[in-house]
Amino acid sequence: MSPESGSIARLRAVEVSGDESVVEGPLRGYHHETYVVPLPGATGAARAARWKCREPRSNLLWFDRRCFTSEEQLLRVLQGRIARIPDVFEIDGLALQRFVEGRTLGSLYGAGQAVPHDVVRQIVELFGELAAVTSETLPVERRCHPEDRPADGDTAGFMERLICFTEQRVYEKNLPEFEALFAAIGLDGDSFRRLRKHVSGLRERPFCLLHADLHRENFIIDADRRLWTIDWELAMVGDPLYELATHLHLMRYPSWQRHRVVEQWRRTVETVRPGSSNGWRHDLRLLIDYKRAQSVFTDVIREALSLGHGAYASGPRLAHVAARLYKILADAALPLGLESVPAPSSIGTALVRWQRAHAGDVRIGEP
CATH class of the missing domain: 1.10.510.10 (Transferase(Phosphotransferase) domain 1)
Structure with missing residues (x-):
């Protein structure tokens, strides 16, 4: 029996469709476990369509x-x-999105x-x-x-709240586990001070x-x-x-x-x-710089967790991850105020040290 066979999402999909043989999935996706089903008894366009039945994956980092x-x-x-x-259809209090x-x-x-x-x-x-x-x-x-x-x-207030989320919910929340890895590649609390300075001075634009x-x-x-x-x-x-x-x-x-x-x-x-495009020539670059800086913190965590341990602690997979993180860091060096970016070999060494320190962590290798 596969791990998904007894999941809430699959059980719900079988219940909604009334026939396990017509359930397709799980579909590829990070945040949700998703299945696609037809709806028995539906009429008109709803009968001709297939619908997504999904549940958030457990233990994921948002x-x-x-x-x-x-x-x-x-x-x-x-x-x-x-x-x-996607259209939305409700059946027995359950809202389903149409599968496109x-x-x-x-x-x-x-x-x-x-x-x-x-x-x-x-x-x-x-x-x-x-x-x-x-x-x-x-x-x-x-x-x-x-x-x-x-x-x-x-727009300045909007940007500040985005930075606060990255600082508090991504960086600070994960410091107990990732502080040594962050520090090894040049990231610390001052990174956000430098980022705020870099993206200051945004023009106003009407929100939508x-x-x-x-x-x-x-x-x-x-x-x-x-x-x-x-x-x-x-x-x-x-x-x-x-x-x-x-x-x-x-x-x-x-x-x-x-x-x-x-x-x-x-x-x-x-x-x-x-x-809506007021000041775009100046501000677009700054907003893209924020996205690059944000990616550093999220990708360091995700890539470290994706490596697993044991056989994955060295070899082509590690080299690929280290090279990818090097490029991400290099792209964000300016907004984060990094004077230098560690070489891929140094990033790889930092990842191996982190793996060894967290070899018993059940989250290592999660999807």
Whole structure:
């Protein structure tokens, strides 16, 4: 029997579908264990579709803010306002998202590859739709604290809350386990002081809804070449330029296409809400720098945990992880104020020392 066979998510999927043989999954995903099922007794469009039944994975590290109480509630409110997002269907009090049939953008065009014009056009249209959704027109319950909701246009306050989350919930929360590893590669509490100084002076822009995780695996291309946007769990209200910065950071467009996307984004959001691109030439670089700095702390932890121990403490896997962390550190050296970046060999040595110190930690090697 596989570990998933007795999971809550699978048991619920079997219960909803009424037939274990039609349950597909678990699907690939970090935060949730997800299964896809048809709905017996459904009518119309619901009968023709398949639906996602999922549960959060246990013992996972969350490195991103979550603003809304319910992703399904948000999707209901956004129907008709954001084109091509999953429908939501409720059965016996359980909210299910429609499974979007198609292929991820990343499976068709991998990181670093150019994205076809027709797809970029739809991504830019999505930016315009997001810019039109404001906090005042979004009647959805929030889970974030009041201090995490700066006044409309307060981009500096928005950035400060993002830095606070990274500092408190990623760095400080994990210090008992990772302080020695952080220190070995040049990271400490002063890193955040330097980061705050680096990103200071942001211009004001009117806030709007942000998906906040627009990368190639969260875009689905259906059989008619239509672009669908999934996984709205990290959505928030905030600086529209932060949405663009996050998108560029995650998408890894070739440089020539990146410039075109920025210009199309600017024209689109200014048409929808004038002022949305205010100061973009100065601020976009700073926001991308924040994303690079944030990645250092999250990726150091994730990569260290992914190594496992024993046979994985050396060899090609360790060399690959050390080289990857070296590049991430080098990319973030400026915003973090790093005078030098340790060589991949030094990073590898630090990882081995950390592994040996935590050989009995049950979290090592978790998904």
